[in-house]
Structure formats: structure tokens, C-alpha cells
Amino acid sequence: MRIALLGGTGDIGEGLALRWAYHTDHEVLIGSRDPERAREKAAEYETELSSRGREVTVEGFANGTAADRAGVVVLAVPAYHARDTVEAVADSLDEGDVLVTPATGMRRDDEGVHYHRPGAGSVTELVADAVPDGVSVVGAYHNLPAGRLADLDADLGIDTVLLADDPDAAETVRLLTEAIDGLRPLSGGGLANAGEVEAVTPLLINVAANNEGLHDLGVRFQ
Amino acid sequence: MRIALLGGTGDIGEGLALRWAYHTDHEVLIGSRDPERAREKAAEYETELSSRGREVTVEGFANGTAADRAGVVVLAVPAYHARDTVEAVADSLDEGDVLVTPATGMRRDDEGVHYHRPGAGSVTELVADAVPDGVSVVGAYHNLPAGRLADLDADLGIDTVLLADDPDAAETVRLLTEAIDGLRPLSGGGLANAGEVEAVTPLLINVAANNEGLHDLGVRFQ
Numbered sequence: 139m140r141i142a143l144l145g146g147t148g149d150i151g152e153g154l155a156l157r158w159a160y161h162t163d164h165e166v167l168i169g170s171r172d173p174e175r176a177r178e179k180a181a182e183y184e185t186e187l188s189s190r191g192r193e194v195t196v197e198g199f200a201n202g203t204a205a206d207r208a209g210v211v212v213l214a215v216p217a218y219h220a221r222d223t224v225e226a227v228a229d230s231l232d233e234g235d236v237l238v239t240p241a242t243g244m245r246r247d248d249e250g251v252h253y254h255r256p257g258a259g260s261v262t263e264l265v266a267d268a269v270p271d272g273v274s275v276v277g278a279y280h281n282l283p284a285g286r287l288a289d290l291d292a293d294l295g296i297d298t299v300l301l302a303d304d305p306d307a308a309e310t311v312r313l314l315t316e317a318i319d320g321l322r323p324l325s326g327g328g329l330a331n332a333g334e335v336e337a338v339t340p341l342l343i344n345v346a347a348n349n350e351g352l353h354d355l356g357v358r359f360q
Numbered sequence: 361m362r363i364a365l366l367g368g369t370g371d372i373g374e375g376l377a378l379r380w381a382y383h384t385d386h387e388v389l390i391g392s393r394d395p396e397r398a399r400e401k402a403a404e405y406e407t408e409l410s411s412r413g414r415e416v417t418v419e420g421f422a423n424g425t426a427a428d429r430a431g432v433v434v435l436a437v438p439a440y441h442a443r444d445t446v447e448a449v450a451d452s453l454d455e456g457d458v459l460v461t462p463a464t465g466m467r468r469d470d471e472g473v474h475y476h477r478p479g480a481g482s483v484t485e486l487v488a489d490a491v492p493d494g495v496s497v498v499g500a501y502h503n504l505p506a507g508r509l510a511d512l513d514a515d516l517g518i519d520t521v522l523l524a525d526d527p528d529a530a531e532t533v534r535l536l537t538e539a540i541d542g543l544r545p546l547s548g549g550g551l552a553n554a555g556e557v558e559a560v561t562p563l564l565i566n567v568a569a570n571n572e573g574l575h576d577l578g579v580r581f582q
Binding site: 328 | 474475518546549557560567580
């Protein structure tokens with residue numbers, strides 16, 4: 139399967155790219171608004187993987203090209219670029235494509251970081267409202283620790299909650315998630331349940347900020 | 361220390377009562393709107409503890425009497441009774457008392473359970489707005505699995521996030537929490553950060569409802 143990581147040059151995109159390229163045989167495409175930046179980061183990922191004995195090709199493209207070539211598109215961009223990015227690549231999304239959205243809205247004040255719920259109910263639903271007909275949206279990877287995800291030496295041992303209205307799309311993402319060592323996919327139900335998942339991201343930041351020795355946290359349901 | 365559990369006859373109150381009476385030497389008082397009901401449940405808890413070789417006195421009272429006699433008061437009532445209950449016992453709360461609030465607002469629709477954020481920002485803050493001056497509010501125990509908590513044979517292995525603006529009150533509740541085997545207290549910062557913690561409770565219900573084999577879930581940050 140071909141997976142495009144739009145915004146795959148940073149943060150959560152880097153970790154997912156490295157983990158999929160390392161643990162699976164799926165083809166990973168890096169997308170960025172700046173195709174040169176995408177190619178540079180793709181080359182960095184290849185070097186990192188090669189240093190671990192994994193010789194794979196990771197290619198970089200402009201977001202639209204990456205989206206066009208892939209069946210699963212991960213929208214690994216900040217929440218405030220989520221809708222713009224979907225609109226910018228809409229012509230490259232085909233019927234049957236799966237769009238995965240990990241973004242969450244946050245605002246910081248003196249007390250900490252808070253969930254900034256969009257009018258649509260969640261960033262996940264805001265993205266779902268913006269995709270062309272026939273494209274299935276799955277909310278996933280909202281609460282992952284970006285640093286540990288991108289460090290192939292780091293054990294994860296955490297969960298990610300998937301939200302989907304289309305069971306086939308959910309199954310596709312469940313399998314992709316299970317393929318990453320230490321990451322357990324759990325279903326959170328339909329897209330309408332995404333807000334409660336997105337709100338965990340600021341909570342993880344607040345907990346890390348207030349407890350010595352805890353940082354780059356994920357969550358485990360048990 | 362004397363701990364009053366208002367609404368200590370059901371749900372999370374039962375579990376906290378049993379765990380504190382079993383694991384610590386703190387005196388546990390059960391409060392209820394119906395004092396006869398409180399006495400009946402207190403006697404049940406004594407029988408349960410006695411069957412495990414723990415001979416302790418657990419007394420039941422009307423909520424106001426329980427609150428009056430205790431230095432730490434846990435408001436283990438449903439969210440829609442939280443404010444009423446505080447107002448009903450306000451005269452029994454003394455300066456320096458610590459009021460602990462675990463309630464969270466939820467509403468259910470066809471998709472699942474959702475966080476119902478009050479205008480105050482959270483149920484925790486709504487309670488804080490209602491207490492008399494000089495009483496410190498700590499948000500805690502929002503995301504605990506009630507059934508497992510009340511089953512002294514069940515291992516917990518989970519976290520609870522404490523929210524407080526008063527460091528002394530936070531420390532009191534941290535120590536009470538640490539005294540329960542398998543329950544790790546973490547700081548989530550000030551009361552203003554409570555909404556993201558309360559939103560985890562409906563998430564746990566949605567995850568349990570959508571994944572076979574998972575039920576009565578707690579959360580671990582790792």
C-alpha cells in the first residue's frame with residue numbers, strides 16, 4: 139500500500155514515516171507544501187533507516203502529488219492548516235481513498251493548554267466536512283508522543299483511538315496501526331466521538347508539564 | 361484524618377470508601393441524602409472489610425453531618441447534583457476543609473457519550489464557584505473504573521489527575537491517593553485545566569463500548 143504523509147517533514151509525520159518504513163513493506167511518500175523540503179526530509183529518513191540496516195526508498199513530493207499517488211493520505215499538519223491542506227489537495231483525492239487526520243485544536247493560556255473545539259465538533263469532523271465525496275475520513279494518531287514515535291529505539295506501549303464512520307476505512311487504518319510495534323489501535327466509535335479523543339492531547343501536555351520525570355507522554359487504556 | 365464521602369453509597373463513592381478503609385487508617389464517613397441508606401451501606405462496607413480480616417468502623421450519616429465531621433469531603437455525586445449538594449452542605453464546610461470533586465458532565469446520543477462542558481469550564485470549576493470562602497477544591501478521581509475500584513481483589517495500575525489551585529490541598533489529596541494500591545496521582549495543574557480531564561470519562565466509556573474485552577477502563581499516562 140502507498141501511504142502519503144502530508145506535512146510528513148515534521149512532528150508526528152516524521153515518526154509515522156519512519157515507523158511504517160521500518161516495520162512494514164508499505165511505500166511511504168513524504169508530502170510538503172515545499173517539494174524540495176519534502177525530498178530533503180525523505181532523504182534524511184532513508185539515511186536513518188539505512189543506518190539501521192533497512193534499505194528502503196522514501197520519496198518526497200509536493201502535497202498534491204503525494205496525495206495523488208497514495209491510497210491512504212495522512213494529514214499530518216497543524217490543526218490551523220488542516221482544512222486548507224485538504225482543499226489544496228482535494229483534486230488529488232480519489233474515490234475510495236482514506237484520509238487520516240491526527241490534528242487537534244489547542245490554545246495555551248497561563249494555566250496550561252486547553253482543547254479548542256471547532257464549531258464542527260472536532261478537527262476530525264471539520265476535516266470530514268471538507269473532503270470530496272467518496273473519500274473516507276478516519277481520525278487517528280491524535281495522542282501520540284512525537285519524539286518517541288520518531289525515535290526507533292523508543293518503546294511505545296501505548297494506544298491510539300480510531301474514529302470512523304466507514305468500517306472498511308477503519309479496518310485499513312487499524313491494520314496499518316497494528317503494524318507499528320507497541321502501538322495498539324482501539325476503536326472510539328464514529329467521527330462524532332472525536333472531540334473527546336482530541337482533548338486528550340492538551341491533557342498529555344499539561345500532565346507532562348506538571349510532573350517531574352514525565353514528558354512526551356502517550357496514553358494506555360487499561 | 362476523617363474523610364466524608366457524600367454520595368458514598370454508590371458508584372465511585374463505594375470504591376473510595378472501601379479502598380481507604382482497607383488500605384489506610386483514615387476514618388471513613390459515608391454521607392447520603394438519606395441517613396438510613398448511608399448507615400445501611402456503611403454496615404455493608406464493614407461486613408465486606410471484615411470478611412477480609414479488616415475490622416474497622418465505617419459510619420453513615422446525612423450528607424451535612426458527614427461533611428461537618430470531616431476535614432476532607434469527597435463530592436461523589438452525579439454532576440447534576442454536584443452544585444445542589446455543595447449548597448446543601450455549605451454550612452457544614454469549615455475554613456481549611458478540602459472538597460474533592462470527581463464528577464464530570466456527560467450526555468449520550470446515538471454515537472456514544474460526549475463531554476458536556478458546563479459554562480464554568482468544567483464541573484470541577486462549577487463546584488469551586490459554589491464552595492464557601494476558605495474551602496479548597498481539588499478535582500480528582502474523574503476517570504476511575506467504579507466497578508474495579510469497589511472490588512478489592514481487582515488490580516488498578518492506573519492514574520488519576522489532580523487539579524488544584526491550592527498546593528496544600530493538592531498535597532493532602534495526593535497523599536490520600538498514593539495510599540490506595542495501584543493508583544498513581546499525577547498533577548494536571550490548576551482547576552482551569554479540569555475540562556480536559558473530565559472529557560476522558562466519556563472517552564473511556566466509548567472505548568469500552570467499541571472494543572471487545574475492554575470494560576470498566578482506567579487510564580495510564582506513559
